[in-house]
Amino acid sequence: DGGITQSPKYLFRKEGQNVTLSCEQNLNHDAMYWYRQDPGQGLRLIYYSQIVNDFQKGDIAEGYSVSREKKESFPLTVTSAQKNPTAFYLCASSIGTSGGPMWETQYFGPGTRLLVL
């Protein structure tokens, strides 16, 4: 079955610690995205990547980092510089065309909930 997987489902971070959230897709999509969701708010874009070895900052990139070494994988690291990391993190992908992501349906993973100890 094609789809997007995120792991772990729950993640706990200690003060000053970096943690990495995994996102894998087998949909053969070029574009991948990371969003943060806080209660009562819509999704906010952290980073996105339209092609391997390239990625762009979204609206709230500070305190986060990403890599895109493989088409299938787009891990997100929440660094110690992110002072308020508690949130639900969603990864998504879309087919990725030259027209840009604005027209495309995004396919979402099940999410990772990050909690601070």
Add this chain to the structure above:
Amino acid sequence: AQSVTQLDSHVSVSEGTPVLLRCNYSSSYSPSLFWYVQHPNKGLQLLLKYTSAATLVKGINGFEAEFKKSETSFHLTKPSAHMSDAAEYFCVVSDPGGSSASKIIFGSGTRLSIRP
């Protein structure tokens, strides 16, 4: 600048009655508009999307939405609510005026509750 406003944070209807979830947008260009649904602790799933074709868009699970440019609205409707429709619904606007994914804006969501 584009924006999207979901006018109700919470809507409650009885099973079998119509559903209306309201969404208004602003955009400098002809936008693409989407509705996504999120069940608790899950990812989002596309319900339907408008990309400048027919203004009445039919989606999955009996939902539909009508693009009204004069009212800058894209309200989501369903004739008869089912218990399984209880979820959070997000209206999304994207601006084709640029190639950046940051032109995709999510509304704050509407929680739909269904009373037996």
